[in-house]
Amino acid sequence: MKVLSSWLHEFLDSPVTPEAIAAAFDDLGTPVEEEVRLGDGLDGIVVARVLTLGPHPNADKIQLVEVDAGDGEALQICCGAF
Known part of the structure; x- marks a missing residue:
């Protein structure tokens, strides 16, 4: 139990x-x-809100993601999870 x-x-x-x-x-x-x-x-894991999602200009299987991690500054991340 x-x-x-x-x-x-x-x-x-x-x-x-x-x-x-x-x-x-x-x-x-x-x-x-x-x-x-x-x-x-x-510890060290950050949850962020996805602001924008778009294709990477030089890669077919990677997306450019803009996220807000809560500090008011948008971060651009390369992501292969989409």
Whole structure:
């Protein structure tokens, strides 16, 4: 069974660490197999909005994509995913 710690915190009066929650489950006879922290390993990943998409002038299988990564400056990227 998977349980979100944010859901469990709705039922708790004070902040409790995920480790303490896992220990409490173990004490109740429900062993915790693993703790997964969502978002781990995503440092450095940037989500951007595509503004324009067009063909590359010198390549058939590459597109020129203009994106907004949230800093107000449009970036031009060569992309082969389209």
